[in-house]
Each structure stands twice: as C-alpha cells, then as structure tokens.
Amino acid sequence: MNSLDFSILVQAWPYLWSGLLFSLALTVAAFVVGMLLGTCFALVQHFELPVVSQIVRSYIALIRSIPLILVLFWFFFLVPIVLGHLYGNGRPIPIGATWTAFITFGLFEAAYYSEIIRVGLRAVNKGQFEACQALALSTFDTYRCVILPQVIRVASPIILSQTIILFQDTSLVYVLSLTDLLGAASKLAQLNGRLVEMYLVVAMVYLAISSAASQCVASLRRRYALGGAHR
C-alpha cells in the first residue's frame, strides 16, 4: 500500500459512472418530488387548514425523528404488505428496491423541504400580502407570483445545503442492495483491493459535485442580488 495506483480507474470507471448516474437520478427525483410535496405541506400548514394541517404536522414530526435508513427499511418491507392488503389476497406485492428508494427519498425529503419553506413563508413581510390584497390578486396568484418566488430566493442557501445532504444520503441505498456511487466504489475496492484509491476518487467526485452546486447557487444569488429579497 505504499504506492498509489490510479490506473485501475480506467477499468473501474464504467461501473463507477453507472453508480454516479443512479445517485444523481435519485437526488434529482427526490428534489423535485420533495420540493413539490414539501411546498404543498408548507402551504397546508401556513393556511392552517383544519385536520389536514394536523396530519401533515404529525407526518413531518414523525419522519424527522426517524433515521432515513429505518424509513427505507419500513418502506421496503411494509409497503408491499399494505399493497397486498389493499389490492390482493393479503399476499405482499413487492415494489422492488428501485421504486422503494425513489418513493422513500421523495417522501422523506418532502418533510425537510417543507420545514424550510414553512419558515420562509413566515419571513415574508406582511406588507407583501397586503399589497396583493389591495391589487385584488387571487390567493393562487398571490402565492405563485409574489410570495413563493420570494420564499425560494430567501431560502435557496438552506434548500441547497439540504440537497447536498440528500445527495450524500443517497449512499444509504446500499441497504436495499442498490448500487450508487459509493456502493460501486466499495464493491470494486473489495474486488481489486485498491481501497485507498477507490475511496479517494469517490471523495473527489462528491467534493466536485457538491462544490459545483454551491458555486452555482452563489452565482444565481449574485444575479438576483439586485432584485434581492430584502428591500
């Protein structure tokens, strides 16, 4: 182990690449589902809709108090049983590891994004709502055109860090025997014995992607700084 040999990368790369693609696909899907659902959850609480908002609040509290890895297990074992009872003779209907991962991550992230957006909604100046009322804007247009764009802008750094955490958390899919970037690297490392090289390379890839994402948001913020969220 006294000399590093990165030449094994050449043959390892296709497998790592497929693992990376899976991580990215899962991140993007969980981000989209999580943000859409999370925004709905936040709005339900913001409007204090009776019953629904209590349900949403308990859901978020529950999800946030349980490790992601446990939620993955739950979904993997419980959802087939539930589906079996709903649509069949009680025999579990397996939904497969990939579906489990996508559904679980989407639902899990929704709880976190919703908390971010809920706080963002509270931070919007009351005057913004009053200006919308005075202009006779509908509630829908008020939120879509005025309030939510401001919330997203204020909250973008926190949304980004949550998304980076999400990207790193995708490595937990190993419990479902799915292969993400880290999973691919560790499987290869066990085969070729080049642990240090493999783990160094994946670390660099994680670093590169996460810092590129940070840069991207920083430049977005600079672009919007003029129309910034603060008066």
Add this chain to the structure above:
Amino acid sequence: MRQQGAVSPSDGTSAIVVVEKLMKRFGRFTALNDVNLTVAKGEKIVLCGPSGSGKSTLIRCINHIEKHDGGRIVVDGVELMDRMADINSVRCEVGMVFQSFNLFPHLSVVENCMLAPMKVRGLSRAEAHERAMGLLRKVRIDGQADKYPAQLSGGQQQRVAIARALCMQPKIMLFDEPTSALDPEMVKEVLDTMVQLAGEGMTMVCVTHEMGFAREVADRVVFMDQGSIVEEGEPASFFRAPRTERARGFLNQIIH
C-alpha cells in the same frame, strides 16, 4: 347587488364611498367607534389625527384589508360583506398606497405594475406593458422601468407604488401615510405626484400629516381621535379656527 348604492348619503347622489356606523375592534381595543363618512366622486379628503386614532384602520377597512366588526361600508354601489367576489370587485376599483411602499422586490419596476392588470384585469402582456409605461411616464420614472425596487430611492419607490395602483385604473385612491417613511428631501416628489393626480379629478382619501398638502388639495379635512371622527370641515376653516379642543391641541403639536 350593484344598486345597493342607492343607500344615498345625506348630501349628494354621487357618493362613491359610504361608511355608516363603522365599528372595528382589535381584541379589547376599540379602533373605530361609530364612524360615518361619505366620500363624493372626485372629492379629496385628508384624514388626520394623532397616532392610534384609527385613521389608517379606517382606510384599510375601505378595501377590506381589515375586516370591520359592525356597521356598513358601500364602495361604488357594492356593500362589503364576506363574499370574496364583492371584496375583489371593490378592490379592483380602489387603489392603495402604503407607508412602506410594499413593492414586490423580485420583480422589476415595470413588472410590478404589470402583474395585477394581467392577472386580475386579463390584459395581455403587451397591453399591460404599454399601460404600465404610460403611468410610469406620468410619475416621471419611466427611465427606471427595468430596475428593481431595491435600486431606487424611497421617493422613487413610492412613485412606482402609485403607478402600480393606477395601473388597475381605480376610481378611488387611498393613501396610508405615503410620505411618512421617506427622507425629507423626497417628500416633495411624492406629494407633487399626488397633487397632479388630484388635479386630474381622482377621488382620494389620504392619511397624512402633510398639512401643506391638505391645504392645497383637500376638499375636506377629517380629524379623528380615539377611533371617532371629532371634527371635519374645509381645510381653510379647519386650520384657521378648529372648533374642538382636541383638534386645536393636535394642530398646535404638529405645526409647532
């Protein structure tokens, strides 16, 4: 529904706002107590009084940003009740300018003016843009149309807010202390815009402490204290010889 405006006010037929026996409470605090006010079409009214006297609350009730607890408000023939359709049809006819401008920070100046005409009045982008530029020109700020609110001075922002309200082509304009948040050197540019608007025959209800403006523009000065209208009259007589002790005390304090 429309003809409910036939609840004709005491004096004229052309009343556009009728407020009768208005009550408003915040918890135990009575903000408005038995307020009666009629605004005729084209009339300019200045509301003044010490802070907490209910003048802002009164105009915020007129477009239902505050919900009143008793009495009635009829705007342009529509009585403000809980029905959203009525509330929105009233809000379309009533423009409002706030003390803190409340421009939308993520939209450019011209987009601020275009949003509601497109979403509420159903104008096309081109029509809304044309109308917005016309009104921005009127408040002499069309050169800044593509800037964001944060890039403008307070006076400029307030003039944009006036243009934004005018883009809905309201019949009445409400001003809630439009110059109170401004640096002194910017007060005049906003007041000039308001004077110009008054000259064009707009119906205006202004909460302001700018007594020069009141003298120049107002048809009637309404003095409020502790949630009630204490005295009202033409500006000349109100300023020269207020009838009530409370108005006299108030004027002494603000004129030094």
